[in-house]
Amino acid sequence: MSALGFEAHDHARCVSGTLAQAEAYCAENKLKLTPIRRRALELLLAEHRALGAYDLLALLAKDGLGTAPPVAYRALDFLTSAGFAHKIEGLNAYIACAHTGGDHAPAFLVCTECKSVAEVGTEMSQGRLGEAARSAGFAIKHTVIEALGLCPRCQSDATCA
Amino acid sequence: MSALGFEAHDHARCVSGTLAQAEAYCAENKLKLTPIRRRALELLLAEHRALGAYDLLALLAKDGLGTAPPVAYRALDFLTSAGFAHKIEGLNAYIACAHTGGDHAPAFLVCTECKSVAEVGTEMSQGRLGEAARSAGFAIKHTVIEALGLCPRCQSDATCA
DNA sequence: TTGCTAAGTGTTATGGTATAACATATCAAT
DNA sequence: ATTGATATGTTATACCATAACACTTAGCAA
Numbered sequence: 001m002s003a004l005g006f007e008a009h010d011h012a013r014c015v016s017g018t019l020a021q022a023e024a025y026c027a028e029n030k031l032k033l034t035p036i037r038r039r040a041l042e043l044l045l046a047e048h049r050a051l052g053a054y055d056l057l058a059l060l061a062k063d064g065l066g067t068a069p070p071v072a073y074r075a076l077d078f079l080t081s082a083g084f085a086h087k088i089e090g091l092n093a094y095i096a097c098a099h100t101g102g103d104h105a106p107a108f109l110v111c112t113e114c115k116s117v118a119e120v121g122t123e124m125s126q127g128r129l130g131e132a133a134r135s136a137g138f139a140i141k142h143t144v145i146e147a148l149g150l151c152p153r154c155q156s157d158a159t160c161a
Numbered sequence: 162m163s164a165l166g167f168e169a170h171d172h173a174r175c176v177s178g179t180l181a182q183a184e185a186y187c188a189e190n191k192l193k194l195t196p197i198r199r200r201a202l203e204l205l206l207a208e209h210r211a212l213g214a215y216d217l218l219a220l221l222a223k224d225g226l227g228t229a230p231p232v233a234y235r236a237l238d239f240l241t242s243a244g245f246a247h248k249i250e251g252l253n254a255y256i257a258c259a260h261t262g263g264d265h266a267p268a269f270l271v272c273t274e275c276k277s278v279a280e281v282g283t284e285m286s287q288g289r290l291g292e293a294a295r296s297a298g299f300a301i302k303h304t305v306i307e308a309l310g311l312c313p314r315c316q317s318d319a320t321c322a
Numbered sequence: 323t324t325g326c327t328a329a330g331t332g333t334t335a336t337g338g339t340a341t342a343a344c345a346t347a348t349c350a351a352t
Numbered sequence: 353a354t355t356g357a358t359a360t361g362t363t364a365t366a367c368c369a370t371a372a373c374a375c376t377t378a379g380c381a382a
Contacts, residue, residue, distance in 0.1 A: 006297055032349095034359070053339070068362060073340065078359095089250035090305045092339060092368095107290055109299045120293040127288055129268055129308045132281040136167055137313040138270045144251045146305040147290045152298040193378090195330070214368070229333060234369065253339090253368060 005098060005109070005118030006151050015045040021100040022084050031082055036065050040075035041084055041096060049115040050093035088117060090146045095119075107145035113154035166259065166270070166279030167312050176206040182261040183245050192243055197226050201236035202245055202257060210276040211254035249278060251307045256280075268306035274315035 019042055026033040033041075043059045044051060051059075057072035065071070076094050079085035083103060085096050088110055097106070098119040109118040122145060123130070133140050180203055187194040194202075204220045205212060212220075218233035226232070237255050240246035244264060246257050249271055258267070259280040270279040283306060284291070294301050 006299070032359080036360080066361080069340070070342095070362085071360080074359080089307075090303075107293070109290070109294055109297060109301075111299075112302070118293070118297055118299070120289055122289055128281055128283055129270070129306065132268070132279070133270055133308055133310070136270060136279055137316075138167070138272075138279070138308070139311045139316055140270075140308045141273070141310040142251075142308075144305055144307040144309065145290065146250075147294055147299070147301045147303075148305065149294070149302040150300045155298075155300055193330080197331080227332080230369070231333085231371095232331080235330080 006116060006153070011046075011048065014048075015042065018045055018096065018100055022082075025100060026082070029082075031078075036060065036071065037075050037078050039063060039065055040072070041079055044079070044085055044094060044096035048096075050088045050091050050095045050110065050117055051115075052091075052093050056094065086119075088146060089144045090148050091115065105143050105145075108147070109151070110146050110148050111151035111154055112148050113150055113157075116151050116153075118151075167277060167314070172207075172209065175209075176203065179206055179257065179261055183243075186261060187243070190243075192239075197221065197232065198236050198239050200224060200226055201233070202240055205240070205246055205255060205257035209257075211249045211252050211256045211271065211278055212276075213252075213254050217255065247280075249307060250305050251309050252276065266304050266306075269308070270312070271307050271309050272312035272315055273309050274311055274318075277312050277314075279312075 019038070022041060023033055023038075025031070040056060040060060043056060053069065053072045053076060056076070057066070057069060060071060060075070061067050076085065076087075079096075080087060080094070083097060084100065085094050086106060086108070087094055088108060090110055091112070093115065095108075095117045099106075099121070105122050107120045107122045109120065111117070122143070129143065129145075130140070132138070180199070183202060184194055184199075186192070201217060201221060204217060214230065214233045214237060217237070218227070218230060221232060221236070222228050237246065237248075240257075241248060241255070244258060245261065246255050247267060247269070248255055249269060251271055252273070254276065256269075256278045260267075260282075266283050268281040268283045270281065272278070283304070290304065290306075291301070293299070
């Protein structure tokens with residue numbers, strides 16, 4: 001799967017591969033990838049687009065893994081803390097991470113039409129934001145960097161509609 | 162008022178000056194800065210930090226300017242469309258704009274403790290996001306660029322606590 | 323002036339997002 | 353086996369946002 005994220009790819013492999021990486025990472029780091037958490041990640045990876053917490057909950061419910069909101073939010077908390085998923089603030093939705101495990105400061109291209117997301121690497125201390133933070137004496141804990149718009153596919157759909 | 166936003170400044174002037182600019186901008190552009198909208202902007206400017214829609218609504222209610230949520234959201238829609246205010250997605254809150262009027266693609270340093278916000282200029286087509294968008298054929302409509310963390314003041318408070 | 327249209331406001335109801343709080347269960351380490 | 357930490361089940365609630373419809377006001381044309 002390309003870092004740019006809007007291209008076709010072998011999706012089944014992308015899911016199972018990332019899931020395997022997540023398992024390895026958890027084993028190394030004493031994190032527990034419980035059935036709910038594992039399935040939540042699997043679902044996010046399979047959808048390959050940003051899902052709302054309640055969308056995820058509905059999918060988990062189909063598998064008999066829980067029906068109340070905290071089930072979904074706890075799984076998402078775990079996945080985001082572990083770096084397996086990210087919240088897209090511009091959509092109040094969640095996406096599986098394209099680069100398994102650990103802390104990073106990602107940026108996203110988010111299609112508001114089909115909810116597909118491409119993850120782009122950044123460095124927290126780079127760019128204008130980091131520059132501005134340093135000169136203001138501001139301590140960055142977390143960055144939200146998102147471009148909302150239309151992916152190539154949805155652009156063509158729009159022009160033909 | 163400095164662009165960096167965490168420094169002391171003559172606040173009464175910063176409020177009245179920006180309000181005057183907003184009035185001028187509306188006059189030029191056939192926009193109607195009605196009493197509710199004007200007061201909403203004034204309140205956001207006066208608070209000088211990010212306010213939730215319901216916080217703003219409570220303040221408007223004190224002035225007898227409305228009690229139901231749509232009152233606040235309509236005012237905020239107008240102010241954000243006109244470029245007089247921005248939504249901070251990371252807080253689901255709203256902040257008066259530091260640079261009156263018109264379209265721009267701002268970035269923010271957001272203190273999660275005291276909700277103060279510094280606005281930093283950016284260019285939509287610059288940086289990694291713009292680069293990535295171009296190479297992916299992605300059409301950016303809007304950017305969300307926020308650094309969440311602690312402002313200088315809240316850092317010192319935290320270390321002393 | 324009248325009447326039209328577009329924009330703004332008042333209000334009710336509802337939908338969507340997220341968490342607090344507490345009871346219960348599981349598991350690893352002694 | 354006991355303990356302590358972590359995970360889960362469940363209820364209730366808080367917070368964020370908008371749909372829909374009635375009514376009013378402002379601007380404009382006939």
